[in-house]
Amino acid sequence: MEHQLIDYHSIGPGLSIVGDLSIKGETLLFGSLEGNVLVLDDSPFVLEDTGKIRGNFEGADFIIRGEFEGNISSRGKVSLLSSAKVTGKIESKSLEVAPGAQLSLRIT
Numbered sequence: 001m002e003h004q005l006i007d008y009h010s011i012g013p014g015l016s017i018v019g020d021l022s023i024k025g026e027t028l029l030f031g032s033l034e035g036n037v038l039v040l041d042d043s044p045f046v047l048e049d050t051g052k053i054r055g056n057f058e059g060a061d062f063i064i065r066g067e068f069e070g071n072i073s074s075r076g077k078v079s080l081l082s083s084a085k086v087t088g089k090i091e092s093k094s095l096e097v098a099p100g101a102q103l104s105l106r107i108t
Helices: none
Strands: 008-011 016-018 021-023 026-029 032-034 037-039 045-047 052-054 057-059 062-064 067-080 085-097 102-107
Touching: none
Parallel strands: 008 026, 016 032, 021 037, 026 045, 032 052, 037 057, 045 062, 052 067, 057 067, 062 067, 067 085, 085 102
Antiparallel strands: none
């Protein structure tokens, strides 16, 4: 029986990263990041409700439940869920905003 490896990453709530993150595979961020995120493939990146990012995001689908401050450049869909707090600029093919999301944005 052959096992298939799945690219999946979870960054826990107790972890704070200062620096840029380049990543492949689905990622869940529960902790905090002060730096830029570059997703190198078409995997989704999820900023969970306890997660915080201060920096820029470049990638495919970006799902935001937590706090984000910076610029977003998405090749796919940006989803701002009800607990999202977002400040910055969004450039995306598709944008979904749930009721309750707190925004201070420039959208292109």
